[in-house]
Amino acid sequence: MENPLLTATETDLRRRRSLKWRLYGDDVLPLWVAEMDVLPPEPVARALSRAMALGDTGYPWARDYAEALAAFAERHWGWSPDPGRARLVPNVMLGVSEVLKVVTGPGDAVVLNPPVYPPFFAFVRNLGRRVVEAPLGADGRLDLEALDAAFGEARRGGRPAAYLLCSPHNPTGVVHTRAELMATGELAAHHGVRVVVDEIHAPLVHEPGTFTPFLSLPVGSAAFSLMSASKAFNLAGLPSALATAGADAQHDLAAMPEEVAFGASHVGSLALAAALRDGDPWLAALLSGLDENRRLVADLLAEHLPEVGYHVPEATYLAWLDCRALGLGPDPAAVFRERGRVALSPGPGFGTGGAGHARLNFATSPEILREAVERMARAVRRGSQA
Template identity: 60%
Template sequence: MTSSLPDSPDGSVPDPNPLFRLTEEQLRRRTGAKWQRHPPDVLPLWIAEMDVPLPGPVARALTEAVALGDTGYATGIGYAEAVDAFAVKRWNWPVPAERTAMVADIMTGLVELVRLVAGPGDTVVVSPPVYPPFYGFLRNAGLRVAEAPLDPAGRLDAAALAAAFRRGPAAYVLCSPHNPTGTVHTAGELAELARLAGRYGVRVIADEVHAPLVLPGARFVPYLTVPGAETAFSLVSASKAWQLAGAKAALAVAGPGAAGDLARLPEEVSHGPSHLGVIAHIAAFRHCDDWLDTLLAGLDGNRGLLAGLLAEHLPRVRCRPPEGGYLAWLDCRELELGEDPAGVFLDRGRVAVTAGRYFGTGGAGHVRLAFATPPPLLAEAVRRLGRAAGG
């Protein structure tokens, strides 16, 4: 594995596959949660982070800002304009700045948008297995959480949605692409969701943070482009696709029928984004298309590598190849490791993955594995999982 660093400041060195850029030794020097939560003999594939260096344009934008002392408060519509340019180019989705608002991050934005359309004690529906913080953040905001589980194929279940919506919830949180399954919802599935939401008066808020990471073979459809989604909201960010979770910033986008609601967003919410985060995210959306395309090719390669490794070392584990993102949802029930195979994998194999039970109904006996890591580390991790399972 090569041991190179991010692009030179003058941009003279092109980015190769980001997943081949860093060694385990370099990664263990990182001070964030992924590489510091567990002891140094553990391979961490648990949190939704990538083991890649920053794209050159992002690193340069941050370096220039620090050199200038440009570390004040975030302002302006530069973030919205950058997202608009990217979304038009990638998905034919215009994002008018007047229907946007900067927020600190996806989850902060989600809570603030839900508060625009729901009151204390109201119900918000999610589709498990789904990103665990949805439950915690919504409940902490004084809301009830109901479930409309995915179908056995890991896709939106129209019957389950209809049953949940008939009970009169205020809102539905769409995870698109879906975390942890990697499902990329089709235009038809999203249109049916919009139809049901309109019929029952449910407001939809789409977490689309993984949208730039849709892999070959699938196509991302922005929810706000679907007929009937005019009163919905979307949340987008560069945090996942360009490894910027620690550089806080995100954008809330309102459909044309929700612009009035977004205008009621408290002014102080816009104080949350980090100015350095906004600078980094603008650089990512505006100047890092080539880097992203190279990354996607690398993630596609890792997706195939993981499938082969599972077949060799964990043949009783079932995993549908994810259509988007870098998260694999592993059904470990045939291994007979109990409801918490993640604990067994950590104790016996020294590999950290995320326990499925945190993802709501349908999660027990599963684990989520983040495969955005150098291929040699991915291979070693799956070999360890196989030994831990007695394979």
């Protein structure tokens, strides 16, 4: 199957009306928000066409989607979640919010591992919860000592607390090992902290990495998982996700109001279920293309911006760039955008450890990647000559 990253030209992409291609000017290469420059898998296109032909545009039905996810999980991860334990939610972050409402109250703490996906901070604070940080270690992995201290702080006074874990991690692309997840879960249980896991990037793990679903572990019995096929199959515009509870958390998930599901898209659920059922060949071709691109980024940086720190990510299509040696200040993305006309995600928004960094989305064609890094290098040279 053809590499999906080669199926859309830049001319075609600039005709799109999505956020990625409309926020900045026509002279900017947008490598920021997590949208891929691909055409949808054929099974998705067929499902959407069939839905339109049938007028199947009513209220969402979760069972098909949940069964498709369970079958996908069995094929890819050897895990068989019970579709009956899944609840439909509009998207992963709104699902996270609804779960946090069930297990915490206003003023309670939620532990995060910065640098991490910026909406984690916004959603937690908008719920009236307080953020307690447990920064990643210097190696970019979970730091058990930091987590122990953060869990203790979060539970001070005996108040409920939750831990919002990003697995695989965004922006670093780290895939948490089974041992890391077990140790983290045991620590959370020791402190009485409820674990909520965003696993939206799970299908995007590169070989030889192995994704471990948190709920498949013994420590996952009281935890919650939020999943969607939207990231792996580039279907953010068709929102629908699933919240799944461990065996001992079913009563909590049942407390989620029924009307939460009303915000999910029925057409989105149909499309995402089709992707999970029949999209494996397309996903394999995508992962092959992303593997080439994540290594191409390393080669391009070595050639044009050797001062930039970059660890080839184990998962996702996101490159976490350490630009501190370039002397561009806390937000190098602003410099690359203004001087180089390349849009990256600003590092400071990812919390502690984000200053001096930028996140680059490499889910595009090699040609666009080459042009982007060359522009970034020219932007740095312009700054040094100013």
